[in-house]
Amino acid sequence: MAQLDTFHHTVKKALQKDGWRITDDPLYLQYGGIDYAVDFGAEPLIAAEKKQQKIAIEVKSFLAGSPTYEFHKVVGQFFDYRMMLSRIQPERILYVAVPSDIWRSFFQMPFIREVLEEVHMKIAVYNIDEEKIEKWID
Numbered sequence: 001m002a003q004l005d006t007f008h009h010t011v012k013k014a015l016q017k018d019g020w021r022i023t024d025d026p027l028y029l030q031y032g033g034i035d036y037a038v039d040f041g042a043e044p045l046i047a048a049e050k051k052q053q054k055i056a057i058e059v060k061s062f063l064a065g066s067p068t069y070e071f072h073k074v075v076g077q078f079f080d081y082r083m084m085l086s087r088i089q090p091e092r093i094l095y096v097a098v099p100s101d102i103w104r105s106f107f108q109m110p111f112i113r114e115v116l117e118e119v120h121m122k123i124a125v126y127n128i129d130e131e132k133i134e135k136w137i138d
Contacts, residue, residue, distance in 0.1 A: 006061040008039060011097045011124075013131040015057065021045050027056050031084050038081055041092065054092040056085060057124060062102045071112065078121050097124040100134050 012022060024041030040057040058077060062070050074096055082094045098107065103125045106112060116123070123137035 006063055007097075007099065007126070007128060008059050010128055010131050011057065011059045011126050012040065014097075014126045014133045015040065015042055015124075017131065018133045019045050020055070023054075029081070029084050029088060031088050034084070036081060036084060038094070039097075054089070056081065056089075056092050056094045057097050058094070059097045060099075062099060062106070067102065067106045071106070071115075075115060075119060075121070079119060093122065095122045095124045095136070097126050097133075100125050100127050103134075 012025065015022065020042040021044070022040055022042050026037040026039055027041035029036040029038060038056045039059040040055075042055050042057065044053060058074070058081060060070065060074050064070050078094065078096055085092050085094055103123065107116070107123070115121075125134045125137065126132065127134050
């Protein structure tokens with residue numbers, strides 16, 4: 001089983017509070033001889049609210065010593081997971097969940113913003129203390 005990120009359960013509760021039903025914990029993906037486990041697969045509890053959208057969420061804590069190194073890893077994961085999803089579950093939209101303090105600091109740096117735009121990374125900003133999703137960045 002994949003190693004759980006520090007805030008895995010926090011994000012799970014936050015998604016549920018935001019009206020999502022967790023369908024997979026983790027969401028296993030397999031294609032072309034490669035296996036991945038994205039932290040969550042989710043669908044809206046009330047389909048009319050979120051237009052039958054299905055999402056996959058990869059949770060990140062950014063607690064390691066270097067946020068730059070962590071970001072480098074997550075960009076690679078995001079690219080790989082999104083590419084695999086496009087082949088086997090194209091209806092599912094991939095998001096990376098990041099803590100609100102990291103979003104307000106590290107993720108606002110000009111180069112980081114440029115990378116996010118270049119790779120079209122979608123972000124779910126979560127509040128650790130309140131266990132809630134503060135914003136969805138498309």
